[in-house]
Amino acid sequence: METWVDVPEGSGFGVENLPYGVFSRRGGPPRVGVAIGDRVLDLAGLAEAGLLTDRGWFAAGTLNSFMSAGRPVWQATRERLTALLTGPEHRGRVEPHLVPLSDADLRLPFDVADYVDFYSSRDHATNVGRIFRPNAEPLPPNWLHLPIGYHGRAGTVVPSGTPVVRPCGQRRSEDGPVFGPSLKLDIEAEVGFVVGVPSALGQPVPTAGFRDHVFGFVLVNDWSARDIQAWEYQPLGPFLGKSFATSISPWVVPLAALESARTAPPPQDPEPLPYLRCDEPWGLDLTLRIELNGHVVSHPPFATMYWTAPQQLAHATVNGAALRTGDLMASGTVSGPERDQRGCLIELTRDGREPLELPDGRRRAYLEDGDTVRIQATASGPGGAPIGFGEVTGTVLPASR
Amino acid sequence: METWVDVPEGSGFGVENLPYGVFSRRGGPPRVGVAIGDRVLDLAGLAEAGLLTDRGWFAAGTLNSFMSAGRPVWQATRERLTALLTGPEHRGRVEPHLVPLSDADLRLPFDVADYVDFYSSRDHATNVGRIFRPNAEPLPPNWLHLPIGYHGRAGTVVPSGTPVVRPCGQRRSEDGPVFGPSLKLDIEAEVGFVVGVPSALGQPVPTAGFRDHVFGFVLVNDWSARDIQAWEYQPLGPFLGKSFATSISPWVVPLAALESARTAPPPQDPEPLPYLRCDEPWGLDLTLRIELNGHVVSHPPFATMYWTAPQQLAHATVNGAALRTGDLMASGTVSGPERDQRGCLIELTRDGREPLELPDGRRRAYLEDGDTVRIQATASGPGGAPIGFGEVTGTVLPASR
Numbered sequence: 001m002e003t004w005v006d007v008p009e010g011s012g013f014g015v016e017n018l019p020y021g022v023f024s025r026r027g028g029p030p031r032v033g034v035a036i037g038d039r040v041l042d043l044a045g046l047a048e049a050g051l052l053t054d055r056g057w058f059a060a061g062t063l064n065s066f067m068s069a070g071r072p073v074w075q076a077t078r079e080r081l082t083a084l085l086t087g088p089e090h091r092g093r094v095e096p097h098l099v100p101l102s103d104a105d106l107r108l109p110f111d112v113a114d115y116v117d118f119y120s121s122r123d124h125a126t127n128v129g130r131i132f133r134p135n136a137e138p139l140p141p142n143w144l145h146l147p148i149g150y151h152g153r154a155g156t157v158v159p160s161g162t163p164v165v166r167p168c169g170q171r172r173s174e175d176g177p178v179f180g181p182s183l184k185l186d187i188e189a190e191v192g193f194v195v196g197v198p199s200a201l202g203q204p205v206p207t208a209g210f211r212d213h214v215f216g217f218v219l220v221n222d223w224s225a226r227d228i229q230a231w232e233y234q235p236l237g238p239f240l241g242k243s244f245a246t247s248i249s250p251w252v253v254p255l256a257a258l259e260s261a262r263t264a265p266p267p268q269d270p271e272p273l274p275y276l277r278c279d280e281p282w283g284l285d286l287t288l289r290i291e292l293n294g295h296v297v298s299h300p301p302f303a304t305m306y307w308t309a310p311q312q313l314a315h316a317t318v319n320g321a322a323l324r325t326g327d328l329m330a331s332g333t334v335s336g337p338e339r340d341q342r343g344c345l346i347e348l349t350r351d352g353r354e355p356l357e358l359p360d361g362r363r364r365a366y367l368e369d370g371d372t373v374r375i376q377a378t379a380s381g382p383g384g385a386p387i388g389f390g391e392v393t394g395t396v397l398p399a400s401r
Numbered sequence: 402m403e404t405w406v407d408v409p410e411g412s413g414f415g416v417e418n419l420p421y422g423v424f425s426r427r428g429g430p431p432r433v434g435v436a437i438g439d440r441v442l443d444l445a446g447l448a449e450a451g452l453l454t455d456r457g458w459f460a461a462g463t464l465n466s467f468m469s470a471g472r473p474v475w476q477a478t479r480e481r482l483t484a485l486l487t488g489p490e491h492r493g494r495v496e497p498h499l500v501p502l503s504d505a506d507l508r509l510p511f512d513v514a515d516y517v518d519f520y521s522s523r524d525h526a527t528n529v530g531r532i533f534r535p536n537a538e539p540l541p542p543n544w545l546h547l548p549i550g551y552h553g554r555a556g557t558v559v560p561s562g563t564p565v566v567r568p569c570g571q572r573r574s575e576d577g578p579v580f581g582p583s584l585k586l587d588i589e590a591e592v593g594f595v596v597g598v599p600s601a602l603g604q605p606v607p608t609a610g611f612r613d614h615v616f617g618f619v620l621v622n623d624w625s626a627r628d629i630q631a632w633e634y635q636p637l638g639p640f641l642g643k644s645f646a647t648s649i650s651p652w653v654v655p656l657a658a659l660e661s662a663r664t665a666p667p668p669q670d671p672e673p674l675p676y677l678r679c680d681e682p683w684g685l686d687l688t689l690r691i692e693l694n695g696h697v698v699s700h701p702p703f704a705t706m707y708w709t710a711p712q713q714l715a716h717a718t719v720n721g722a723a724l725r726t727g728d729l730m731a732s733g734t735v736s737g738p739e740r741d742q743r744g745c746l747i748e749l750t751r752d753g754r755e756p757l758e759l760p761d762g763r764r765r766a767y768l769e770d771g772d773t774v775r776i777q778a779t780a781s782g783p784g785g786a787p788i789g790f791g792e793v794t795g796t797v798l799p800a801s802r
Contacts, residue, residue, distance in 0.1 A: 114556045119637060132636070140635055145578045146571055150637040151552040151644070155515045155725045156602065165603035167720035170547055170674065177546045179674045201557060201646070202566035202801055228720065234541055235533070236520060236551040237638020240720040243552070245602070273571065273580045319568035319629065319645040320801065324556045400603055400721065 003085045007037035012388015016381040019251035023104040030061040040104045045097040063110045067196035067215040068325040106250035108159040113326035118149040120307035124335035127347045147307035147315050153243035160392040166399040167244040171227035181399035182225035185367040189343035189375045190220040192330035201322040207278040210310035219249035219392045220330045251390040261285045261379035282308035286379040295358045300334040300343040369398045404486045408438035413789015417782040420652035424505040431462040441505045446498040464511045468597035468616040469726040507651035509560040514725035519550040521708035525736035528748045548708035548716050554644035561793040567800040568645040572628035582800035583626035586768040590744035590776045591621040593731035594710050602723040608679040611711035620650035620793045621731045652791040662686045662780035683709035687780040696759045701735040701744040770799045
């Protein structure tokens with residue numbers, strides 16, 4: 001498949017990808033776009049020119065309306081965009097709707113309904129369990145039986161590039177709890193999926209319903225304050241240690257772009273209960289890359305995740321909980337078995353005891369004010385073409401006083 | 402203060418209350434109303450007739466727009482409604498906008514942004530701690546230092562009257578986890594507050610900011626599946642044991658109606674950290690009443706709550722988490738020290754070991770299919786006038802197969 005758009009070598013935004021986002025240009029109104037090479041294709045513009053069917057989906061500030069339209073619409077739109085971008089005869093009419101990425105102000109791509117965060121990497125759960133509960137088995141007794149998850153704060157999901165103010169809160173000290181800026185500000189490199197088509201209250205969505213409800217995947221950085229979290233999280237789970245900010249990438253990679261990346265997940269033993277079984281392999285051959293102040297510090301491999309996205313979706317709804325358009329479900333920290341495959345600093349530095357030595361000579365136990373974190377990811381596409389997720393970045397600002 | 406509306410003796414909807422809700426009449430469009438006696442005053446109708454200022458707040462399907470308008474608007478609207486309902490000269494023009502409650506279809510009063518559930522009753526936390534963690538101190542070490550809370554599922558908050566399908570899920574057995582309908586379906590009688598005015602990311606809201614951000618209070622029934630919860634909740638907190646349904650009352654009682662109910666909360670020892678201190682007393686003299694199939698089984702006293710609503714709000718934002726219009730923060734189960742003051746069945750029946758003996762001769766350890774739960778609450782108003790919260794009800798339907 002060849003596109004007439006000039007796609008730079010190694011770009012993750014080839015015509016096999018076509019991720020969706022929301023952008024505005026020079027203070028103009030927001031609209032839905034698709035990334036191609038170093039451009040954004042303005043779908044609202046295409047629709048206005050009569051080149052694309054639009055039922056109010058594209059001249060919009062979020063993807064929610066388009067995402068709710070359902071799989072046949074997603075498929076038809078993707079087929080049409082592919083035809084427009086590969087057929088040389090369309091070039092003259094389509095090219096005016098390509099906007100340089102450098103001119104596009106990228107927004108939060110969708111309004112987040114509920115945000116659920118899972119805990120689905122066995123390596124991560126084992127490593128963190130050892131740190132948080134040194135006197136217990138690292139993996140909780142339920143871990144191999146269900147994809148553990150909890151609800152996070154949807155209202156503080158922010159787009160890539162939003163600065164993150166260091167949170168204040170309570171932490172443990174020898175003299176009882178003290179209040180102040182977190183001393184253990186961390187990241188969590190994750191991959192999340194977003195729900196397009198809602199479900200009815202009382203009606204579980206089986207693993208086989210994944211493709212009918214889920215629109216695509218994003219990158220997630222679930223910023224975490226480990227000292228606040230360690231003091232607060234028992235017995236009802238993380239709250240303020242997580243709720244100050246969760247950053248997501250501006251691009252939503254559609255399921256159709258990830259078909260070639262699907263792979264068998266790790267074997268599950270014990271065999272999960274029937275509602276968690278899945279006929280299709282939904283591991284994803286997707287490698288993350290974490291940069292701290294421009295230095296690569298980790299390459300977490302998403303294919304090692306124990307619980308898959310369809311299992312997470314089936315679990316989250318098996319009690320009859322309804323889905324809404326915009327529900328975001330994140331994987332939990334992606335960590336592989338090797339040290340340079342861990343997805344958060346608490347693991348990379350063993351809770352600060354073994355600080356990272358950066359090539360610029362600086363050391364990091366946890367994040368310092370001014371630090372910038374960038375997470376990227378690439379999946380394997382058809383014929384080895386890279387499917388890029390763009391990036392999710394953020395810079396730490398000092399605590400407010 | 403006397404109203405010309407015929408308010409039945411003992412009604413909690415006197416002119417001192419004026420709670421807000423959303424209703425429709427005979428399939429008509431939804432609109433904002435205020436309860437008075439056994440009528441609903443149609444605010445959109447009043448506005449259309451030129452009797453009430455409206456900037457798009459009242460011909461609406463939710464209270465969110467009005468709630469976001471802020472305290473000066475809430476005050477001016479309340480003053481105007483009070484004048485219209487107490488001045489005999491207004492009766493002729495206002496009376497056509499009174500709809501019998503029996504003709505009004507009551508809706509979810511607001512779109513829920515994020516839903517946070519606290520755990521602020523010391524009696525409840527102690528009782529439940531003994532049941533869930535029999536070999537540990539019942540009160541966790543952090544409990545007296547901060548109002549423990551977690552995020553629940555906003556998308557499954559439903560209006561009073563919505564049937565609740567018994568959830569399925571995993572529970573512990575001697576032979577490992579098994580799947581099936583919950584055998585321990587419970588309620589939690591709670592009181593929640595709803596945020597009107599949002600706050601900026603990175604800017605904590607102090608306890609003194611409570612009145613500027615919070616619009617009012619509702620009744621909450623946080624349905625809970627104790628067997629699902631017990632198996633899943635460690636280490637990241639409750640998830641499917643709670644996320645299938647949370648019911649709220651159709652009426653939001655504004656803060657202004659609760660001034661006379663304010664009372665000193667229980668003494669706090671140790672003294673909380675400075676950000677949790679509050680100059681005003683925000684205990685509320687408010688008594689709940691739980692009925693199971695028409696039989697009163699408990700009278701939980703809200704004034705016994707250890708952590709107050711302004712403390713909960715200040716805690717939830719001290720890390721810089723932003724507030725949105727429609728954020729719902731619930732108290733956690735309201736339980737007093739006496740057995741007939743407990744706010745959930747796990748406490749009332751000691752996890753089913755001491756079933757309730759109902760006057761109709763039936764016994765209940767947990768809820769059975771077909772059971773109906775009704776929670777009501779009344780606060781003391783000016784001169785002893787009752788301030789009613791209406792009710793939150795729900796009937797249990799069998800698990801879906």
